[in-house]
Amino acid sequence: MSAIVAGTPRKTASPPRRRILDTAAALFYAEGIRAVGIDRIITEAGVAKATFYHHFPTKDLLVVAYLEEMSLQQRAAAQALGANALTAGERLLRVFDVLGEIACGPGFRGCAFVNAAAEYPDPEHPVRRTVAGHRAWFRGLMEELLTEMGRPDAAVTAGILVLLRDGMVAGAALDDAAEARSRTRVAITRVLAAPAEAAAS
Amino acid sequence: MSAIVAGTPRKTASPPRRRILDTAAALFYAEGIRAVGIDRIITEAGVAKATFYHHFPTKDLLVVAYLEEMSLQQRAAAQALGANALTAGERLLRVFDVLGEIACGPGFRGCAFVNAAAEYPDPEHPVRRTVAGHRAWFRGLMEELLTEMGRPDAAVTAGILVLLRDGMVAGAALDDAAEARSRTRVAITRVLAAPAEAAAS
DNA sequence: CAGAGACTAGACAGGTCTGTCTGGTACCGT
């Protein structure tokens, strides 16, 4: 009875570590990183300070873990999207559709990575490197889908889609979310409608 | 002789206040708002603490003043751009051209307003209201120019140009600035090339 | 010349921050 019961997750993710990470993610995203102190995290996570510093020797390490997990979740979500038998073009639109839906949901406060970067000026900082990694992934995903669609200008158009993504999340957080979403839809249509013409250099 | 000599600016902007504002602007933009303390500002501005609190009773008021001034500067720059005898279309492209040049310059760290908003979660906060005001102005400018260009879909396309602007500054700050700039150029071409078709609702 | 207001210099209060350390409990595999 006191043995390991069926599905209890213990090895990979101990409850306290999970609680810390979940609490930190919620607070960091909702209020900003510098605005949230360690004391608040451990209190709301119901964890002792020593336990916290056992898992995350430094606040910055927790921030990196927070972003890393966020990135993993998004990658998994994107992969799950492509599981169905959809064409590359349909999958691309689905990515923006899902993103737009999230952006219109409650508590949306923009891109966690962009927001984090605003608080970490040094591009060499681990946090910024994590941000760069996530962005490189997204750009790669766009380029991959566009290539699969047979577009010869995949690199250029992928860059444009990254612009639109960043614009949509910023606009959704700061202006009107629904409007940002629909504008993005139109923009994608127009951008993809363009016959891959003279790509300047 | 001891009277007000010609061009000496004294009434509207006393040297200490200007120094505070300039120092704060440089530090806030380069390092983030929460990351910069009052003590640091007064030291680098060479101003006494009492003087600082005389001009800005609260740090938040200084932040608002910083953004307000930034907004005024951008509005003035945009107006100066339209002074020449250019068509609306040319002026629109010029706006993005100048913005792109700044984004490629040294010390560029993204949009001051977006970055500030990342540190102020409450949309009702004066800082956020200032951000909203600035964004409303830019959107209005876009719509105005597009209307002057005779586009029937000015509102929709203006929204798209706002997306592209936000995407460009984010991309320039986080990825490759020159690339973000050139991608934006292509994107604008494609978006404006689209024959203002069926605007969804 | 007198007084008001902007300025300098810096001590101070009260709070919050990150990170360390002590001390003690409970469960684990061996």
Next chain:
DNA sequence: ACGGTACCAGACAGACCTGTCTAGTCTCTG
């Protein structure tokens, strides 16, 4: 039965934060 490890509770150090206050200088104005 035992040692290691994860955990809890909370005091503590030292730095830094915003904002106040005292005390005195300088300059312009009436």
